Amino acid sequence: xxxxxxxxxxxxxxxxxxxxxxxxxxxxxxxxxxxxxxxxxxxxxxxxxxxxxxxxxxxxxxxxxxxxxxxxxxxxxxxxxxxxxxxxxxxxxxxxxxxxxxxxxxxxxxxxxxxxxxxxxxxxxxxxxxxxxxxxxxxxxxxxxxxxxxxxxxxxxxxxxxxxxxxxxxxxxxxxxxxxxxxxxxxxxxxxxxxxxxxxxxxxxxxxxxxxxxxxxxxxxxxxxxxxxxxxxxxxxxxxxxxxxxxxxxxxxxxxxxxxxxxxxxxxxxxxxxxxxxxxxx
Amino acid sequence: xxxxxxxxxxxxxxxxxxxxxxxxxxxxxxxxxxxxxxxxxxxxxxxxxxxxxxxxxxxxxxxxxxxxxxxxxxxxxxxxxxxxxxxxxxxxxxxxxxxxxxxxxxxxxxxxxxxxxxxxxxxxxxxxxxxxxxxxxxxxxxxxxxxxxxxxxxxxxxxxxxxxxxxxxxxxxxxxxxxxxxxxxxxxxxxxxxxxxxxxxxxxxxxxxxxxxxxxxxxxxxxxxxxxxxxxxxxxxxxxxxxxxxxxxxxxxxxxxxxxxxxxxxxxxxxxxxxxxxxxxxxxxxxxxxxxxxxxxxxxxxxxxxxxxxx
Numbered sequence: 001x002x003x004x005x006x007x008x009x010x011x012x013x014x015x016x017x018x019x020x021x022x023x024x025x026x027x028x029x030x031x032x033x034x035x036x037x038x039x040x041x042x043x044x045x046x047x048x049x050x051x052x053x054x055x056x057x058x059x060x061x062x063x064x065x066x067x068x069x070x071x072x073x074x075x076x077x078x079x080x081x082x083x084x085x086x087x088x089x090x091x092x093x094x095x096x097x098x099x100x101x102x103x104x105x106x107x108x109x110x111x112x113x114x115x116x117x118x119x120x121x122x123x124x125x126x127x128x129x130x131x132x133x134x135x136x137x138x139x140x141x142x143x144x145x146x147x148x149x150x151x152x153x154x155x156x157x158x159x160x161x162x163x164x165x166x167x168x169x170x171x172x173x174x175x176x177x178x179x180x181x182x183x184x185x186x187x188x189x190x191x192x193x194x195x196x197x198x199x200x201x202x203x204x205x206x207x208x209x210x211x212x213x214x215x216x217x218x219x220x221x222x223x224x225x226x227x228x229x230x231x232x233x234x235x236x237x238x239x240x241x242x243x244x245x246x247x248x249x250x251x252x253x254x255x256x257x258x259x260x261x262x263x264x265x266x267x268x269x270x271x272x273x274x275x276x277x278x279x280x281x282x
Numbered sequence: 283x284x285x286x287x288x289x290x291x292x293x294x295x296x297x298x299x300x301x302x303x304x305x306x307x308x309x310x311x312x313x314x315x316x317x318x319x320x321x322x323x324x325x326x327x328x329x330x331x332x333x334x335x336x337x338x339x340x341x342x343x344x345x346x347x348x349x350x351x352x353x354x355x356x357x358x359x360x361x362x363x364x365x366x367x368x369x370x371x372x373x374x375x376x377x378x379x380x381x382x383x384x385x386x387x388x389x390x391x392x393x394x395x396x397x398x399x400x401x402x403x404x405x406x407x408x409x410x411x412x413x414x415x416x417x418x419x420x421x422x423x424x425x426x427x428x429x430x431x432x433x434x435x436x437x438x439x440x441x442x443x444x445x446x447x448x449x450x451x452x453x454x455x456x457x458x459x460x461x462x463x464x465x466x467x468x469x470x471x472x473x474x475x476x477x478x479x480x481x482x483x484x485x486x487x488x489x490x491x492x493x494x495x496x497x498x499x500x501x502x503x504x505x506x507x508x509x510x511x512x513x514x515x516x517x518x519x520x521x522x523x524x525x526x527x528x529x530x531x532x533x534x535x536x537x538x539x540x541x542x543x544x545x546x547x548x549x550x551x552x553x554x555x556x557x558x559x560x561x562x563x564x565x566x567x568x569x570x571x572x573x574x575x576x577x578x579x580x581x582x583x584x585x586x587x588x589x590x591x592x593x
Contacts (some may be wrong), residue, residue, distance in 0.1 A: 026485045026489060027393070030386065032385075033382050033389065034386040037383070037386045037460070042404070047423040047427040048422050087310070090308070094307070098305070104584045104585060109312055110311055112577055113318065115514065115579065117516050118516070120573065123565070126322065127324070131317075189293045190300045215410040219410050219412040221517055222413060226554065226558075239413075239414045242414040243520075262411060265411045266404070269406050273399065280465065
């Protein structure tokens, strides 16, 4: 009887196997879904490229109006990236190596600006700028944030700094702490170990993360809209010009700006991927 | 310089100094992160009594008054409709993203599809794409391509409608969700699945009984990432859907009104609109609601320990 049950079961699974292997439904469905996703994203970018057209692209691309905004974007986001790296590298190392109580809770607090909509971060910057330490320091230095490039850098920094710390944590996680322990046990000092062992090993990850942070800063718009405001040819970085010119109805310019943004995003992501293996936010 | 540094402090003191510096930067970042939100709490309290400026009509004079905490947001039915709309659209987006994204992520993780690296780059570049660009690309894809003819032929309209919110949220939420799901599948050893297949189970059964349970925390983390990204979407919705709050109630379908989604914007758009029109306390209250939603989801992701790969 036992054998009978066993053979029944076997034949059932066998039948199922044959039914499925002849159809191969699940692998086909998976690959179809992947192709659909790819087609969707390609259509998103491709339809815009077709809409703009080659001759229009050639006429818009050499104009100064584009390049003023392009270099403004590059400059401000490069500056914001520098500030983010100054905070992000030590913070990322600490998050990766040190153990402290309530890690999950504290990590959540640090990560909040990554997940809160950038528009909300821009709004919340009003309180920071108006309140105790920042206000006194900026008054002393004579820095103003409203309607100028300082404001752009501040918003980009606020949006990217936690993101940067997270990516740096991932870069340092990829370095085995044993190497550091060996270096320390052989008599090297901690700064020496960091400079000669940890940073060289994490170099690729750090450079790739810096590129991604730069791309994220260059893509910032919502926070700017509320905190800095749009002044034509002064505070309109490229994502912002997309919105301003959209409201102005200049479709050619809008699509050109938008496609340049897409090109920046894809190029920087491809560069990051080429330089350093993988990185994660959480 | 390093030598004099070493002479001044011993090796151990040096190490302590460096560690202390790293801790200090982290604590500074933590404090700044909290201060970003805490320093705005006073914006919730009304400072001046509500009054009308001569010659300036107050926006939505039948709406919330400025003279109380948070503009009295909890008594405003529009606020609750807005919360409802955010939850409903984000959940719908998450479900659609999971339906397409989980099989797609599985395929990208398991099968040798040609051009996988290109797909990865494309997906991760969506994360650093400006939201204004996403919104614009969506408008042009749906209004200026053969898809517009398809919409007219079927009578379905997507731009400036409530389903449009889901479509535009899907762009970013699918990309981020897929990176999390792909990482979750990458972490499951394909050998387990091969063993299940060699013991006679089908590819589907091996996926359902072996791979899916093993990848469960990462998959749930991906669902949360997809949900919270959808709930946080702002720029794309602004360009693709505009705002719904000022439209006449009659222009919404009976189903929309039954679900209580009429005349409401997603929370992020609502926050922007309130602040732009001078309802600052109300806008900050909506902003803090968003912060609360994000905080709960980020904490859950951390507890689950999912990984969202950027590239």
